[in-house]
Each structure stands twice: as structure tokens, then as C-alpha cells.
Amino acid sequence: MKALIINCSPVRTGATATIAGIIDSEISTRYETESVSIDDFSFSFCKGCRSCHSTARCVMEDGSTELMSKIDLADIIICVSPSYWADIPGQFKAFIDRCTPWCNTHEPHATVRSGKKGYAVALRTGPNMPECERLIGSIEHFYGHLEIECCGHLGLTSIEYKEDVSPRAQEIRDFCSSI
Ligand SMILES: Cc1cc2nc3c(=O)[nH]c(=O)nc-3n(C[C@H](O)[C@H](O)[C@H](O)COP(=O)(O)O)c2cc1C
Numbered sequence: 001m002k003a004l005i006i007n008c009s010p011v012r013t014g015a016t017a018t019i020a021g022i023i024d025s026e027i028s029t030r031y032e033t034e035s036v037s038i039d040d041f042s043f044s045f046c047k048g049c050r051s052c053h054s055t056a057r058c059v060m061e062d063g064s065t066e067l068m069s070k071i072d073l074a075d076i077i078i079c080v081s082p083s084y085w086a087d088i089p090g091q092f093k094a095f096i097d098r099c100t101p102w103c104n105t106h107e108p109h110a111t112v113r114s115g116k117k118g119y120a121v122a123l124r125t126g127p128n129m130p131e132c133e134r135l136i137g138s139i140e141h142f143y144g145h146l147e148i149e150c151c152g153h154l155g156l157t158s159i160e161y162k163e164d165v166s167p168r169a170q171e172i173r174d175f176c177s178s179i
Helices: 015-027 063-073 090-098 129-145 166-176
Strands: 002-007 032-037 076-082 117-123 149-156
Touching: 002 015, 002 063, 015 032, 015 076, 015 117, 015 166, 032 063, 063 090, 076 129, 090 129, 117 129, 129 149, 149 166
Parallel strands: 002 032, 002 076, 076 117, 117 149
Antiparallel strands: none
């Protein structure tokens, strides 16, 4: 079974990447893992043209198609996202917007292979969990419209830099045991 771990931060070596790395090494004994960063992919913003509502295809072909192909190949999807202004970073949101051809609210729509399981991890610098829950809601909303089953989530508060992650490693490993 393949697991795709997505660092949804534009920072390739920060706290989010460190958490994604812990998850990868923890579950790699049980899954064939691949880790990517949203910053590995270059794509344009959705133009809102709604062509995909009647064609199930985007009028543009770019890195968003490449990332969606990786999601399609994976059985387990784990999105790890920091809070940027109390929501997911713009780069990740821009990718989700480009997934509208796959959104199940219109017919026809493209589909990913069925049976996928999705997990959401959110982190933030501030101390309160509701902001993490808001990000988790955004990720699970995305999974829902792709018909990826939401199987678990983790919110991590009080994390700013990658150095803040190691004291939380056990919490992250415990979460991984449910994946
Ligand atoms: C542009 C920007 C906006 C941020 N906004 C918030 C915020 O609204 N709430 C919060 O708790 N942390 C916020 N943070 C802090 C990040 O969530 C935190 O530092 C996280 O560890 C960043 O991970 P990264 O370096 O992997 O992107 C923000 C950081 C940046 C760069």
C-alpha cells in the first residue's frame, strides 16, 4: 500500500517538513511512502471558468495535474499543514481550487481511485486548538469532495520552528500508530 505525505507549507525545511518527516519514517515500515512538498509543484490559480463543470477537465495542464496523479496512485493521503493567518497556506489552497475537476458536486467530474484513506495534521504557533481544527476542517472538506475517507487528524499547537517539533515527537508517533 502506498502512502503519500504532503508538506502543505511553502517552507521545505521548516516545522511542517519535520513533522512530515517523522510521519514518513514512522509509517515507512508498514507502507511504501512518498513525501512531497507543495512547493515541488508549479501551478496557476484556478480561473473560476467552470469549464470543468461540463468537461471534468481543467483548461490548464501544469504541476497540479502531477500532484493529483500522485494522490490518485496513493492509498493513504496525509496532508500536513501549518496555519497561515488561521487557515491553510495560500499555495495549498490554490492547489485545492485546481482540484475542482475532481469535485463531486458537479457531473461529470473526474474521480480518483476509490478506497483511499485521508489523514489531516495541522500545526500552529498559537496555543489554542480551535484554529488547528479549522485547518483540519479545510483538509477534510477537500477529502470529502474527492470521496477520500477521513480517518484521523492531529492538531499541534505551540509550534513555530522545527526545533519545537522534537519535544512533540512521541505525540506524532502515537498518532501514526492509528494510520
Ligand atoms: C505567513 C505566516 C502566517 C502565520 N499565521 C499564523 C496564524 O495565524 N496562527 C498561528 O498560530 N501561527 C501562524 N503562523 C505560524 C506557523 O503556523 C508556524 O510557524 C508553523 O510552524 C510554520 O511552519 P513552516 O515553517 O513549516 O511553514 C504563521 C506563519 C507564517 C509564515
